[in-house]
Amino acid sequence: MAKPKSAAATPVVWHVVRRSSIHSQGVFALRDIPPGTRILEYTGEKIGKRESERRANERLARAKVTGEAAVYIFNLNKRQDLDGSMKSNIARLLNHSCDPNCEAIQSRGRIWMTALRDIKKGEELTFNYGFDLENWSEHPCRCGTDRCIGFIAGEEYWGELKTILEDRAAIVRAKKKTEASAAKKTSAKKKSAAPAKKKKR
């Protein structure tokens, strides 16, 4: 296939916004994307840390009511964060995945959604939101990949999260066991009670 000579002169549009099966709207590959490609910039307003904390807390409080996992604030440096909540920032629509094909990479104070691997035309673009475990149970993951851990969390927290989930599963199993043996006792009682009733007649 012949490549256009002036490819660098015209910026290539790599993405398109569509409905997503993961959540609401998503961003999809408009064409095949090679690894390392800067697909689109995560744009926003540069804000100080104090303002960033105020906005994040406000959004987290709202998220508790709506169930949205949307904070849209990126750490830029020691003094500043980037608030990408405005509609013009298309990159805010990228969904989270436990097996993402993109990564948010910072370069000279700008954040780029960058391809981690070969991405085929039509694939949904995703990245790991990197959440810590503070409110993990409020953010179930629906990425549907084989690697899905069930909740939105940064990979550095997966070990801890797995332990929490295993402990929780063990508690549920123990509870079910107790309930089952209680149910057995009740049904045994009922059985012994039934003939007694008949006798009364």
Ligand SMILES: [Zn+2]
């Ligand atoms: Zn997942």
